[in-house]
Amino acid sequence: MFEYLPLAHQVPEEWRAQSAVFSELFFVFLVVGTLVGVVVVAYTMYNLYRNRDDGTGPEGFEAPKLGELPTGQTGGKSSKLFLSFGLSAIIVISLVVYSYGLLLYVEQGPSGDVADEQNMEVEVVGIQFAWQFHYPNGVQTTGTLNVSQGEVVRLAVTSDDVWHNFGAPELRVKADAIPGEYSHTWFIANETGTYDVKCYELCGSGHSQMTAEIVVMEEEEFNEWYESAGANVTETPTPTPDDHGGEDDEGGGHGSVPAHGDAAATARMGVAA
Known part of the structure; x- marks a missing residue:
């Protein structure tokens, strides 16, 4: 698991x-x-x-006129x-x-066998007006993306309703969140701490409140959280972006993502960061 x-x-x-x-x-x-x-x-x-x-220029000299080569x-x-x-x-x-x-x-992004083995792939889903994060082991969080310090984090960004734009200015990360499509980006956070995430595409009345945070932990701390959170997962792990049926899946093809505007379901889903 x-x-x-x-x-x-x-x-x-x-x-x-x-x-x-x-x-x-x-x-x-x-x-x-x-x-x-x-x-x-x-x-x-x-x-x-x-x-x-x-006043001592050569005799017969004619200076070029304006516009003349x-x-x-x-x-x-x-x-x-x-x-x-x-x-x-x-x-x-x-x-x-x-x-x-x-x-x-x-x-x-970083390439090579070592880079491929050490990637952490996370699916990012934008909904009005929150960001949801789906980890490979089935863990889902809303509003907080926990990552390991120095880890290559690859994001597959999409939306379940309207156009959004996922951006973390301090990490220089920005990607469109388009319904039915995936935008891919990546980042490496070399310093622990909390980084702000905002939506940079006008998406409705709650656009300015559509924020999240990326929490960069030390490697041991993150591994402990990841294992503990994964142990509490009871649902089937979220499919990878390549497995989504897109148009064939109901509700946008994101597994247990709650319906748009269902604030209660949004607050209940996932594992507490």
């Missing part, structure tokens, strides 16, 4: 949280943008000062023009290649 219980492990260094990836992207673009801006502004100010009109760009001037375009192209292409590699990692 507990074959999905996470095993003790040490997270490889190459496994990076999405928040760390986005922070690095922001820092790199900030530094590069600042350096380029300083160089461009300094060079512009230097040329403004060097070529200022002090300069002519006679040969020699050193044309070299500078091509040099500036070349440097700009190198910087932009380098940033695109660098960003693409990181964003590809964010899209796919």
